[in-house]
Amino acid sequence: MNLALTNTAQLQQLIDQEIIVMQSLTQLLDEEQQVLVDNESEKLENITPNKNMLLAKVIELEKNRSELLLKSGYSNDINGMRQLLAANPSIQVLELENTWQSLLDISSLAQEKNRTNGLLINRHLNKNQAALNVLQSGSGHQAGSMYGADGQSKLKPNAGRGIVAG
Template identity: 40%
Template sequence: MNATGSRHSAIQQCLQEEVSIMSSLTDLLKQEQAALVESDIVQLNDFTQSKGQLVVKMTELEKKRNSFLNELGFNADIDGMQAYLQQAGVAQTSAQDWDALLQLTVQAKEDNRTNGLLINRRLSLNQATLHLLQKNNNQAGSMYGPNGQSTVKTTPGKGYIAT
């Protein structure tokens, strides 16, 4: 196999790995969505770590694929990938994998947007609750100040003689 054929194979392999990882990421985003609805903090922490690892892998594979595209004389971007796929001799599976990757990416973007909305909603509810608690606390008179010390003063009243 010549160098060009080797790069074609490498691009195809990158695409297959990217599809697999992006599929895992979309699955993880769906699970994260369920954990957000259920307020499962433990799972959310685990999902955050897993998402980070998957994104790092995706970034590495994209850089690798773009490097191979560049070596073949194509731009290292989406337009370059489209041009590469339109050339004669490129395997049909590469085009199918590319389409699958684009579809999964759109799905992941939408799921991530939805999860962001859920997070913002939860944050707004928490802030409103905190505001309400602080408001009620100030009306009743605060027992403790911001430093954690008692704000209730114990001073002798009039006519009190300290002995």
Template identity: 40%
Template sequence: MNARSSGHAAIQQCLQEEVSIMTSLADLLKQEQSALIESDVVQLNDFTQSKGQLVIKMTELEKKRNSFLSDLGFNTDLEGMQAYLAQAAQVGDAAIDTQDSARHWDALLELTVQAKEDNRTNGSLINRRLSLNQATLNLLQQNTNQAGSMYGPNGQSTVKSTPGKGYIAT
């Protein structure tokens, strides 16, 4: 296998791994959406950590694929990948299934669009929840003379009650 075939195989491997990781990320975003709807804070915390790990892995794989593309003389953007796939299909290297690479690339693009939309939806759900929480807090603060100081940064009440005159504090 020559260096060019090796580069093709490396790109194909990266694409396969990227599709796998992006599938996991897309699935996780759907699960996160359910947890947001159900207000499952414990799961949301776990999902945040998992998402971070998957995004790091995706970034590493993208850099790797871009490096292989660059080594083969292609740009490291969308057009460069499309040009690579077109040229690889024309050359018809028997050792590399260019149709498989093209299918993986198309799947990756489709998964990315879906994940982006799901992430946008999750962001909207989070913003709606924050707005509801802020409205509730504002309502609670209206019912006190100490608006703005009812709760401290730790979420605990800052309003101190003192025993009335004639009461014995225990």
């Protein structure tokens, strides 16, 4: 039981860390959503590396939690966590259960925010694709004949034949 209590204390610390990281991720997803709503996609360059770093930290903490569950004799998934909590009805485990539920709640919130941001990104991509299609089809010209690969117009003004006022 001493090993179980030690592992429970370590699990508590890991889950506390996971909650902190997930809260940071949730805040960042809120920022990302605002950038997407405000159509300031250039700001995504600052958000994306931070999001990737937080996601890497979440994965690392999840891996550590899984290893600790296995070390405690439980499966390294949500069922193993449930079994651990059910098998040890101590004050320390009740605190762990509350912390675990907090992690599940914040993770669910982050997942929903990420899903919403994905929808916003797809909406922007569809708008951009529609704009590109319009530019490429160009008012009666053959598709793609309006602009070259360098972004410059392929349509050349009639040299020497300008409008003469007078």
